[in-house]
Each structure stands twice: as structure tokens, then as C-alpha cells.
Amino acid sequence: MFLQQLINGISVGGVYALIASGYALIYSLLGFSNWAHGEVCMVGAYVALMSVSALVLPFPLAALAGIGGAALISLFNERFLYRRIRENKSPTMFLMIAAMGLSTVFQNGVMLLFGSKFQMFPTVIPITSISAGNIRIGVLDVMSLAISAAALIVMEFLIQHTKFGLGVRSVASNSYTASLLGVNVDKMLAAVFILAGALAGVAGILLGLKYNVFPTMGNVGLKAFIASVFGGLGSVRGAILGALIIGVAEIMVAGYLNSSLRDLITFSLLIATLLIKPSGLMGIHVEEKA
Amino acid sequence: MISDYTQGIIILVCINLIIVLGVSILTGFTRLFSFGNAGFMSIGAYASALLTTRLGIPFLPAVLAGALAAGFVSFLLGSLTLKLKGDYFLITTLGFGECVRVLFNYIEPVTGGAKGLAGIPKHTTLAVAVFSALLAIALAWTFIHSRYGRGLTAIREQELAAESVGIDVTKHKKISFVFSAMLAGWAGALYAHNLMFLSPVMFNLPRSAELTITVVIGGLGSLTGSVLGSLLITLLPEMFRSFANYRMFFYGLAVVAIIIIRPEGLCGYREFSLSRLLKFFRRKAVKGGGAG
Numbered sequence: 001m002f003l004q005q006l007i008n009g010i011s012v013g014g015v016y017a018l019i020a021s022g023y024a025l026i027y028s029l030l031g032f033s034n035w036a037h038g039e040v041c042m043v044g045a046y047v048a049l050m051s052v053s054a055l056v057l058p059f060p061l062a063a064l065a066g067i068g069g070a071a072l073i074s075l076f077n078e079r080f081l082y083r084r085i086r087e088n089k090s091p092t093m094f095l096m097i098a099a100m101g102l103s104t105v106f107q108n109g110v111m112l113l114f115g116s117k118f119q120m121f122p123t124v125i126p127i128t129s130i131s132a133g134n135i136r137i138g139v140l141d142v143m144s145l146a147i148s149a150a151a152l153i154v155m156e157f158l159i160q161h162t163k164f165g166l167g168v169r170s171v172a173s174n175s176y177t178a179s180l181l182g183v184n185v186d187k188m189l190a191a192v193f194i195l196a197g198a199l200a201g202v203a204g205i206l207l208g209l210k211y212n213v214f215p216t217m218g219n220v221g222l223k224a225f226i227a228s229v230f231g232g233l234g235s236v237r238g239a240i241l242g243a244l245i246i247g248v249a250e251i252m253v254a255g256y257l258n259s260s261l262r263d264l265i266t267f268s269l270l271i272a273t274l275l276i277k278p279s280g281l282m283g284i285h286v287e288e289k290a
Numbered sequence: 291m292i293s294d295y296t297q298g299i300i301i302l303v304c305i306n307l308i309i310v311l312g313v314s315i316l317t318g319f320t321r322l323f324s325f326g327n328a329g330f331m332s333i334g335a336y337a338s339a340l341l342t343t344r345l346g347i348p349f350l351p352a353v354l355a356g357a358l359a360a361g362f363v364s365f366l367l368g369s370l371t372l373k374l375k376g377d378y379f380l381i382t383t384l385g386f387g388e389c390v391r392v393l394f395n396y397i398e399p400v401t402g403g404a405k406g407l408a409g410i411p412k413h414t415t416l417a418v419a420v421f422s423a424l425l426a427i428a429l430a431w432t433f434i435h436s437r438y439g440r441g442l443t444a445i446r447e448q449e450l451a452a453e454s455v456g457i458d459v460t461k462h463k464k465i466s467f468v469f470s471a472m473l474a475g476w477a478g479a480l481y482a483h484n485l486m487f488l489s490p491v492m493f494n495l496p497r498s499a500e501l502t503i504t505v506v507i508g509g510l511g512s513l514t515g516s517v518l519g520s521l522l523i524t525l526l527p528e529m530f531r532s533f534a535n536y537r538m539f540f541y542g543l544a545v546v547a548i549i550i551i552r553p554e555g556l557c558g559y560r561e562f563s564l565s566r567l568l569k570f571f572r573r574k575a576v577k578g579g580g581a582g
Contacts, residue, residue, distance in 0.1 A: 033377055084550050093323050096380065097506055098549040100499055104542030112539060222384075222495075229381055264392045270385040275370055278378050 004135040005255045006248060011141040013247020014148030017240040018203035019224035020231070021155060022074075022196030024239035027228070028172040029192055032092050035099035036077055037200055038221015039106035044070030044201030045208035045217065046110060049119055059122075067201035074197025077102060078190055103218065111215040118212040144206045151202050152240060155195065159236065168192055172234070223250075226270045232280025241281055297416045299528050304423035305414075305480050306504070306520045311430045312473030313501045314508070314516035319434060320466040321446040321510075325498045326367075326383030327474045329390040330360040332493035334475025335482040336394060336401055339410045342483070349413040353479040360475025361468050368467040372460050387498055394490040406489035414484035422480060426473060430513055433469060442466050446511070496538075503541050506548055514561045 019041055026034045048066025051057045057065065081102065085095055129136045159165040170178040171188045179185045203224075207217060227246045231238030246266060254262045273280060292300075309331055316322050338356035341347040347355075371382040394401045401407055433439050441462045444452040453459050482488050500523070508519025523541065527534040 031377075033381075081546060081550065088550070090549070091321065092377075093321055094549050096323060096377070097502065098546050100502065101506075101542045101545030101549065104496075104499060104503070104538055105546065106542075108536075108539035108542060112536065219495075222388075225381075226385070233377065260392070260396055264389060264396065267385040267389045267392070271382055271389070274374060274378055274382050274385075278374055 001135070004137060005251050007135075007137050007145075008141055009248030009251035010244060011145040011148075011247070012251060013227075013244035014145050014152075015203050015206050016220070016224045016227050016247050017243035018148055018151060018199045018206075019221055020227040020239035020243040021152065021236050022200050023221075023225050023228040024231070024234055024236045025159075025168075025192050025196050028234035028236070029168070029175070029189055030082070030086075030095065031234075032095040032099070033225060033233075034077075034196075035096060035221070035225075036102040036106065037074075037196065038218035038224070039103045040070050040074045040077075040197050040218075041200040041204035041207070041221060042110065042213075042215065042218035043073045043106060043204070044197075045204035045213045046114065048201075048205045049121060049208060049213050052122060053119075063205050066205050067198050070201025070204060071194045071197035073106075074193045074200065075190055078193040083186065083189075103221075107215055107218060114215070116215055118214045120212050121209050140210060144210065147202065147206060151199055155199060156236070158195065164188075164191060223266060226266055229270060230273050230280055232282045235280065235282045238280055238282030292416070299525070300416060301414060301419040301480075301484055303521060303524045304419035305477050305484065306524050307423045307517060308426040308480070309474045309477035310501060310504050310508075310516050310520040311426055311513065312470035312477075314505045314513060315430060315434065315442070315473075316466055316470040317502060317505050318510040318512065318516065319439065319446060320442045320463060322463060322467065323380045323502070324383040324467075324470070325380060325495060325502075326364075326387040327470065327501050328493040328495070328497040329383075329387035330364060330471040330474035331478035331481065331497075332390055332394060332488075332490065333363055334360045334478030335488055335493075336407070336478075337475070338479035339407055339482040339488055340400070342413070343407070343410055349411075349483065353476060353483075356479035356482075357472045357476040360478065361472040364468050364471030365464070368464045372463045372467060384495070387493075387495065391490045391493055401490070402488075404490065406487055408487050410482050410486045410488065412483060412486050414480045419480060419484070422476070426476070427513070427517065430473070434513060438462060438465055443511075500538075500541070503545050506545050507541070512561055 019037060022037050022040075023033060026032075026037070044066045046066075047069030048062045051062035051065040052059060055062075077099075081098055082095060085098055088094075129138045130142070159168060167178070167183045167188050168191070170181070170183055171185055175185050178188075203220075204217070207220060211217070223246060224243060227243035228239040229242070230246065231240070231242030246269070249265060249269070250262050253259075253265045309327060312330075313324070313327050316324055316327075334356035337359040338352040341352040341355055342349060367382070367386055371379055374382065395404050397403070398405075434442075441452070441457045444455070444457055445459055445462055449459060504519045504523045505516055506519075507522065508517070509515030527537045533540075
């Protein structure tokens, strides 16, 4: 029983980690929390769903379309909105307000287009479970865990071991110095938004397979965001660790205590983190520059 | 004289106005972005409603108690979190708002849980609402033009500079936070006794977001802008019923557009004044006359 819950928790945490690492990446570069990131994930799920049901594409192609769609939306946000706000030299708070407005637009726009009903993916992954001894684990959960892990490893490789990753890390460290040294900051930002969007798209499709697709599914971004705060704002590895811990904690609370307490635990964890160690598990404490 | 329907709308405008003024002071004048004001509203609403329904306490002390309860909680929260900078403060208010909502859902014996709290007496009449709104405007105006208010504006413009000329930044922020929470609690108490029913879902995250949206549309740093903003946001869906479904979509678009094109919002940093309006028209007239 415990082992089963643990694996389920890690599987949920893996999906949170895909979104949370996007928050962390963007925060590390721009120093703001991209509230619209959860909606990017939702858009990805809808694009994939529409590709399957309206265009009758085979599922793997539809999934690619969904990931691409999410990446495009994410890039759109950066190119046409966030960049202009930065160029206006507006305070960071304005980026957050704009992101909040964007998430309202996406959520309600999708609701107007497709209605607020829950929509199902056709069964692509069998809804069976593997039994070993007295534990039963859903095939979907195992697949989801494997896919999240693979996507996160690819991202980690891109950031740590490629020239692109070096550029990103240099911008995160100091964007002004990086631009003096010939790094094209805007290009790096665009690439990071694409990467974060693609990861969110993967998460959106996995969530859609598990819990169906609906306009407010982007609210899961809130959980992922909390995970990234818990792990330390701006730290990708911290975000992944935080997401796994939150995923496991949620499943355990729901399994052993009371499912209505699940969210309370998550939010209390958030406030406790901020009060005890605002820099999170793996964050570096940075004083805000005036 | 005035139909029930119109009265209902005026009451709604007044209630929204009170809470938006609080958000305006916090976001527009102190540049603290909060997602917790719906939470404070719910504290005021539940506190006052429980007092009048369960303990039979009269309306006026109940409203006061609602505002004070919200203020007290915000004081505690502010003491803990206002030293945190930028994003971190916002995140704690967000966590707080959601915690309050989940708690009200969970303590079902007291609050009625998700099924809601019914049977609250109707005390918020037109006169009460209008009087409250006028009083709130007067209070907010006085506050903004007091020493503390000017301190807040200084903090908004440049926190470090404000600190270096001797403004106690944390204290000022705390005053602003408590003031805005008390307005929210007050509005919540009126809301409870207008609707006669409460449910935790009414105070969710989108509700807090809508408040910030109203302030941004009215103009960050303008009280009269916030008044206009809340009029607009409350009246539009009433006047155009078919608009109601699209409203959040367009509000979101409006916010994004305003932040990009005209970050100062409808009214900018200016307050609406009759003399400026007259001057504007006179100038127009002169121009028109010159051309003709």
C-alpha cells in the first residue's frame, strides 16, 4: 500500500516537475513568476486533443502538435508581451500583472471556444494496472513517470551540457554582462520560453490523459509554482525536487488523512517555506537590487 | 421610487468600490501586489455573518467586528511576511487566500462548509451601502493624503530612497496592508448581509485577480480611477447581459493591453477633477474657435 502510494506520488510529482522547472527557468532569467505558465500547459492539452478529435491525427503526431502548440504560445507571450513590457522599463510587478491578465484571457478564451465541459482523450494508453504482490500501479502512471523523467533529463542536458545552456546560464547569472560578451539575450529568452512551453505541453497532455481536458486545468500551474518556490525560486533542480516532494505529500495526505486537506497542506507548506527559509530548499538567497 | 433591481446594482457597486479602494491603496500606492484580498473579504463576511446569525449581535457591531477581524489577521500575516521582498510577498498572500478558503470549507460545523452559510439577515440597505461607500472614499482619500499616504507613494517610487530618508518601510507597508484588509473585511460584512448567503467558493483566486484587474483598469495610483474602474467592471455585465459570458476574457485582454500601452491605466497617476475637465473643454473651445 505505502509503496503504491509512493509511486503514484512520484508520478504526480513528475508532472508537476515539468511545469515547475518552466517557472524556475523563466524566474532565473527574468526574475518574475510567469503566472500564465499553467495556461500554456492547458493550451498544449487542447491542441493535442483537437488534433486527435478534429484532425484525426494519430496520437503520437497529435502529442507533438500539442507540445509544439504550447511552445508557440509560450514564445508568443514572451515576444509580444513580456518583451515589450521590459522595453517599457516597467517595474517587475507589471510583468506579473500582465501574466495574470494573460492567464485570464487564455482560460476564458478556451472556455468560450470549447465550452467548460470535460473532454476525454481517446484511450491511447490502456487503463489497466500492473500487479506485483499486493501493489497495483496504473500503466498510465508508470508511462507518465517515464515520459516526465525523460523530458526532464533532456532539459537538464540542454541546460548543463550545451552551448545554448551555457548562454542561458550566463544570462541568468547577469544578463547585462552576458550581452556585453556577445550573448544574444533576447534570443536566449525566446529559446527558454520555447523550452519551458514544450515541457508544459508534455505535462498538459499527461494531465489530460489522466484527468481529462478542461479550461481550468491550468490551475495545476499553481501547485507547480508552489513546488518551484519550495525548491527555491530560480533553481531548476530545486523545482524538480520540490515538485516530487509535493506530489508525494499530496498523495499521502489524500490517502491516509483526508482528501479535502490536500490543498491545505500544500499551501501551508508554501507559507512555512517562505517564513522559515524563503530561498527554498536549493535556492541561493539573492537580495533584491534597488 | 428606485426599483429593487437598480437598488441591488447600486449596493453591489458600493460593496465592490470599498474593497477595490483597499486594493488600490495596496497595489496602486504601495506597489504591493496581493492575491489575498478576497481572503480578507471572506474573513469579514464570515465573522460578521456568524455574529449576527449565531449570536444575535446587531448589524453595526458585527460589521465593525468583521473589519477588525480582517485587520487583525492581516496584521499578523503582515508582521510575518512584509519583510519579504517582491514576489515572495505576493506568494504568501496567495497561499494565505487559498488557505482561508480551504479552511472555511473544512470547518463545516461552524461555517457550513462548501454547502454554504444560509439564513443571514438582510441588513445592507441602499442607504447603508451608499453611506459606507462614501465613508470609505473619504477615509481612503484622507489616508492617501496623510503623512503615511505620502510615505507609501515614496516607497512605491523608490523603496531604497524612501528608506534612506527615514521612512520606516516595513511599518508603512504594514499600515497599508492592514488598512486594505480592513476595507476588504468591511466590504465582506456588507456583502454577507446583502446576499444573505455565503460559500467559500465566492472568495477564490479569480475573485482576487478580478480586484487587481479593476485597479489596473482604473489606473494604478489613482483613487478616482479605482472608483471609475469598479463602476465600469460592475456595471458592464449588468448593462449588457450577453456580455456577461465574455467579460473575464475582455477584462484580461484589457489588462494586458493597458500594461503594455498605457501602464498608468484610465486615470493615470492623476485624480479626476472638475476644474481640469473644464479647462480641457475651454481649451478645446478656443482651438475650435481659432480654426473657425
